[in-house]
Amino acid sequence: MNKYSCEIYEKYKSLYFKNDKSFLSFSKDLKLDTKYKRLFQSRVLMRNKNWQQAIELLSKLNETDLFTMGEKFILLGTAYIYTSEYRLATQACSQAAIYFKEVGYNEGIFNSYYNNSVAYNRLGLDEESLLQLKKCQEYTNDQGQNFAILRALACYHSRKCEFDLALTYLDRANKIGKIELDEIDQLVFQTVYIDILIRAKKYEDALILVNKLYSRKINRERYRVLYYKSLLNSLIKGTSIKVNSNLSGEVTEYSLKWTILECLQNGDFQKATDDWNQLRRQSPELYDENFQFKDESESLTIFAILLKRYIFAEEIHDICINELGIRSKNGKKLVETLIEIGAPTRKEDLIESIWNIEYDPKYDSRFYKLIERMRNNSLFTIASKNYTYSFELNQQTAA
Numbered sequence: 001m002n003k004y005s006c007e008i009y010e011k012y013k014s015l016y017f018k019n020d021k022s023f024l025s026f027s028k029d030l031k032l033d034t035k036y037k038r039l040f041q042s043r044v045l046m047r048n049k050n051w052q053q054a055i056e057l058l059s060k061l062n063e064t065d066l067f068t069m070g071e072k073f074i075l076l077g078t079a080y081i082y083t084s085e086y087r088l089a090t091q092a093c094s095q096a097a098i099y100f101k102e103v104g105y106n107e108g109i110f111n112s113y114y115n116n117s118v119a120y121n122r123l124g125l126d127e128e129s130l131l132q133l134k135k136c137q138e139y140t141n142d143q144g145q146n147f148a149i150l151r152a153l154a155c156y157h158s159r160k161c162e163f164d165l166a167l168t169y170l171d172r173a174n175k176i177g178k179i180e181l182d183e184i185d186q187l188v189f190q191t192v193y194i195d196i197l198i199r200a201k202k203y204e205d206a207l208i209l210v211n212k213l214y215s216r217k218i219n220r221e222r223y224r225v226l227y228y229k230s231l232l233n234s235l236i237k238g239t240s241i242k243v244n245s246n247l248s249g250e251v252t253e254y255s256l257k258w259t260i261l262e263c264l265q266n267g268d269f270q271k272a273t274d275d276w277n278q279l280r281r282q283s284p285e286l287y288d289e290n291f292q293f294k295d296e297s298e299s300l301t302i303f304a305i306l307l308k309r310y311i312f313a314e315e316i317h318d319i320c321i322n323e324l325g326i327r328s329k330n331g332k333k334l335v336e337t338l339i340e341i342g343a344p345t346r347k348e349d350l351i352e353s354i355w356n357i358e359y360d361p362k363y364d365s366r367f368y369k370l371i372e373r374m375r376n377n378s379l380f381t382i383a384s385k386n387y388t389y390s391f392e393l394n395q396q397t398a399a
Contacts, residue, residue, distance in 0.1 A: 070099030084253040089119035110139040124285035163200035199300040264310035267346035267388035344388035
């Protein structure tokens, strides 16, 4: 390892984290080794959310010196976390820790264990996440690192449904946060705060914090800010869920959740199911079949709360159609279809199921008349919202 070039690398990395535009002069610096320039090219791609391009560039970087390989794998781990590929993130971060230990680079060791903790947390492997945190505490030497650990401990206790303790850790971190943190760290901290407030059922407090973030122009294109703003407004004010079509990028955990809710709301059950299965593949320890949660804390998230609006309760699936007083064949088929799907369903799909045809607008009037007749039944309601239909048991029937 060229020690002089490594020192120049650290100088540019410091400028990068300070968001100093002079950082970009790295590409013309003749004293900086090519391998370090490739690492910085990856950082630029990641800053612009071009995660896959960064991953491809880093994957091609094969060097013999340990420091460069440590930097390669810690950046890969970070990119995998942002693309919700958490298992790959744990592999990359573990590899980074090995390389950094070999050269005695404590900051790199800390970041490797810390990112590993984040990835294990999102996988639902809480005890492994805590173990990684304990490891990185051995290499803590500044307030910024203490801030990160307190934030991570808050996430750990939140997953244990110990919300008062989690918020206490966040308050302690907030005091340290008076020090200068980069913009991304501040945003991550605030979104963690929002998530824990929601799990603690402090929805109004969470919305106040979201609106405060949204008041800054720079945050109006931040995916997590828009995600929480849309979902909290839907929960508190009853507004429709709409994914911001101007936001593009990789399919991540949060983009899947947002799309699932929008699809269920709009009656696209098949797309919602496909995205749910992709979410399950990303985090199998958290999500089960048929829109069910394996993790208690995860079932308290804003995503889970809104999901319950669109997925029927188990007792509805157990209803006997013959006990609902439906006389017409088409009426029974309508209710059977709605109960079988278990979520709001579009008119077009219902027409195809009831009359066993490809959708034909000529059937619209027959469908609306059928819906009108079903509304005379006192045992249940065929609810209509956002151009979809759903089955709801009336109170006395549910009791």
